[in-house]
Amino acid sequence: MRIDKFLKNSRIIKRRTVAKEACEKGRILVNGKTAKPGTEVQVDDVIEIVFGDKTMKVAVEQLTEHVKKDDAQAMYRILT
Structure with a gap:
């Protein structure tokens, strides 16, 4: 799945x-x-997102095409 x-x-x-x-x-x-927008992610990849002066690091837990709002957080695990 694309990033x-x-x-x-x-x-x-x-x-x-x-x-x-x-x-x-x-x-x-x-x-x-x-990462470019088309970079493919796999389960267990570590994604680092920089929001201004804050950094969020997550691990990919599952890849789902259509996900409900309540189930979205199951797609990743927060590392820091």
Whole structure:
């Protein structure tokens, strides 16, 4: 699954266009490497998201195409 779609489906970022822009500006890292919007993520990948001066690190737990709001948090595990 593409990183921009994963961030939107998991509700870490609310809109896919915002996730795409964050990737293009170098604010998203997958396994320590800068991610482009089309970067594929797999289960157990570590995603680092920079929000201003805060950094969020999550591990991918599952990849789901269609997910309900209540189930979205099961797609990842917060590391820091």
